[in-house]
Amino acid sequence: MPDKHRTGTVRDINGPIVTIDLPGVRSGEQVRIGEIGLVGEVISLSGQQAVVQTYEGTDGVRPGEPAMGLGWPLSVELGPGLMGGIFDGVQRPLSKIALQSGDYIARGLDVPALDRSKQWEFEPSHDLEPGQAVGPGTVLGTVQETEVVVHKVLVPPGIQGELEEVAPAGEYDIESTIAHVRDAKGTSHRLSLYHRWPVRRPRPYHQRDDGVSPLITGQRVIDTFFPQLKGGKGAVPGPFGAGKTVVQQQIARWSNADIVIYVGCGERGNELVDVLESFPKLEDPYSGRKLMERTLLVANTSNMPVVAREASVYVGLTMAEYYRDMGYDVVMLADSTSRWAEALREVSGRLGQMPVEEGYPAYLSSRLAAVYERAGRVETHGAGSGSVTLIGAVSPPGGDFSEPVTSHTKDIIETFWALSKELADARHYPSIDWVTSFSGHVHTAAEWWHEEVDRRWEQRRTEALALLARDAELSRIVNLVGPEALSDAQRWQLEGAALIKEGVLQQSALDDVDTFCSPDKQFALLDLALSIYDKGMALIEIGVPVSELADMPQLAKARRCKSMYNSDQVAEIRTFAQEVEQAFEGIRLEYAKQSVD
Known part of the structure; x- marks a missing residue:
């Protein structure tokens, strides 16, 4: 609770920057400014004079109005009830604020982030017993916060000692005591389902x-x-x-x-x-x-x-x-x-x-x-x-x-x-x-892809990026002198890059099928595009004109596969890849026959 004896006055106001006189105030401490109680944070000190940045507009605040220190820095409440919440920039719950002040946040509102009235089903950890040593991060128990999130109730950072008691299983609000810990100095700390933590200080880890x-x-x-x-x-x-x-x-x-x-x-x-x-x-x-x-x-x-x-x-x-x-x-x-x-x-x-x-x-x-x-x-x-x-x-x-x-x-x-x-x-x-x-x-990602999807992932990714880089170079030539200056092999490189860009890189967030693509489908589409390019390049080397390959109906379907098949239909993409391979093989056999004749 705020120390009611540590009060001061407002001296100067410059937009969200307010200068106050407040004995004993500390750097980083939160204060309340003016009659309406605007919340701010001390950002610099000079003796008993402090410069405060307020989190709300200062319109209407006058020099001489009161200022009061709250005794803690800008902090957030951490406990069950955060999931599914919508908060403003200083962790005030916007849904509750809307009930009190409508569409706009009234200045000076003091609404706690976590619901004090809601009861949570607390299940203590079975391996904890009184007399056991506990420290920061020790799991005291769990709360089923949502159907998919199990909220682990932890001993807050900075508290370490002997567990005196832990509450039995049951329903508790977030302010109820669920454990007592006695530190080395003999001080007993009361722990609840939530605690506060200053936002500008990173939380510790091992x-x-x-x-x-x-x-x-x-x-x-x-x-x-x-x-x-x-x-x-x-x-x-x-x-x-x-x-x-x-x-x-x-x-x-x-x-x-x-x-x-x-x-x-x-x-x-x-x-x-x-x-x-x-x-x-x-x-x-x-x-x-x-x-x-x-x-x-x-x-x-x-x-x-x-x-x-x-x-x-x-x-x-x-x-x-x-x-x-x-x-x-x-x-x-x-x-x-x-x-x-x-x-x-x-x-x-x-x-x-x-x-x-x-x-x-x-x-x-x-x-x-x-x-x-x-x-x-x-x-x-x-x-x-x-x-x-x-x-x-x-x-x-x-x-x-x-x-x-x-x-x-x-x-x-x-x-x-x-x-x-x-x-x-x-x-x-x-x-x-x-x-x-x-x-x-x-x-590092390649290790996961090679184990979970396909061992060729890194190689295929490298091949695709190399083809896209050649496409960028050839596109500059086309812009200068036109596509007629390119050989059939170079024009097929442009076709292959276009297939990767349209069939793999492009993805619509509004397409019900294509908005999400599983790793298996991602690799299947990439492998399909590169296989078409590789087989086409082999045909060009034996004299097949690029115009005949570019007009193949399979290329148009390859561009549409991303939205034709969902992530559970990877087998259908691979079946289509086999059909494409057969079509290319048919063209190869035809040209081989013509060369013999």
């Missing part, structure tokens, strides 16, 4: 491990060409209208992570409305239940307070780390880190800090690195291995990838899915540019 398995998203250009490991760091940069939000939504809907956290950070309201309305209706492809049973959303639209936008990424990361500590694989999507960086720029400008590149503060790169560094696969203190995969969208002005946020992000992350305006204008979606994009996880 050790960091290397990623071992890819995050399967169901998107071919990602999984097959530029894979992301569970626990990796990725970025989706692209200009306006290139499809960043759709790519992130597809990953949220179809990825094989245990938990999905989607942070809408400063994006347009209509885009977040689409997420908020569509996600509760979606079916989880892995459990058959509602996707929201393993998803939570953090929404901070562009018209919400700018400082809460900066906090929203940390709020999402802290909740992601909490579920990671339970041993889950979590994917967090931040849309977008550019808006987050713009919030940093605005606040630093009001503080009078020296701007550097394009007005951003000098600490932009270190802040970005600190955020992405909280991703990773780790060995937890008590629940085995868990991971946080962080994928951030970047919105460079004018699509300029040399601007500071994109260039710094590129130096930090391991997977870079660069979106192309030219591809988007050509209605090629996802508009991920295979020339500019990269992945540092290919060799």
Whole structure:
């Protein structure tokens, strides 16, 4: 509870930056400002004078109004009830706020993130007994949070000692006592189903491990060409209208992570409305239940307070780390880190800090690195291995990838899915540019693909990218002198690349069949396209004209296979591949006969 004796007064107001006099206040502490109780965070101190950034608009607040310290930094509540929730940038539940204040968040509202009245069925761990030594991460018991998420109740970080007692199985609200732990100093700590954790402090873990398995998203250009490991760091940069939000939504809907956290950070309201309305209706492809049973959303639209936008990424990361500590694989999507960086720029400008590149503060790169560094696969203190995969969208002005946020992000992350305006204008979606994009996880992902799908995966991927690179070179020649300057072999290379682009790389998020593609189907489509190219090239070498091959009806069907067959019909794709092989063999035999005659 706030210390009612530590009160002060407001001295100066500059937008979301407020200067207060408050004895005993600490850096990072949360305070309430003014008569309406705006919540803010102390960001600098000079004696008893503190500079506060508020998470709400300061309109109407006057110098001389009261200020009060709350005694803790910006923190989130961690416990049962998070899954399926929709929160704002400082973890206030938007559904409850809507009941109190309508469509817009009233300033000064104090609504707890977790429901205090709901009862949860707690099942204590069977191997725990009074007198046993416990520490951070020890699993005290479990709560069935949703049908697909078992919530492990952990001893919070910082508490270690002897277990005095643990509550029996039964129904408890989140504030009920479920255990007592006595530390080495003899202090007894009361533990409940939830605890608070400061969002800017990474949660501790035992050790960091290397990623071992890819995050399967169901998107071919990602999984097959530029894979992301569970626990990796990725970025989706692209200009306006290139499809960043759709790519992130597809990953949220179809990825094989245990938990999905989607942070809408400063994006347009209509885009977040689409997420908020569509996600509760979606079916989880892995459990058959509602996707929201393993998803939570953090929404901070562009018209919400700018400082809460900066906090929203940390709020999402802290909740992601909490579920990671339970041993889950979590994917967090931040849309977008550019808006987050713009919030940093605005606040630093009001503080009078020296701007550097394009007005951003000098600490932009270190802040970005600190955020992405909280991703990773780790060995937890008590629940085995868990991971946080962080994928951030970047919105460079004018699509300029040399601007500071994109260039710094590129130096930090391991997977870079660069979106192309030219591809988007050509209605090629996802508009991920295979020339500019990269992945540092290919060799590790190859071990999984070779074991689970096909041992030729890495080889076929390399062949496809080499063909696409030759296509880029030949396309420049065609633009200069026309296709007549190319040989039949070069024209067939263009046909083969087009087959890969249209039959493999293109994927419609709105197609019920093609919106998700299993790894088996992904490889079958890639192998089909490359087999057609290889067999066609062999025929060209014996004199078959490229025009005859390009007119084969099988090529048109090969482009449509992605939407003709779903992920359970891989055998049908392989059967069609055999039909194509027979058609090519027929042409070969015909030309062999003509050469003999």
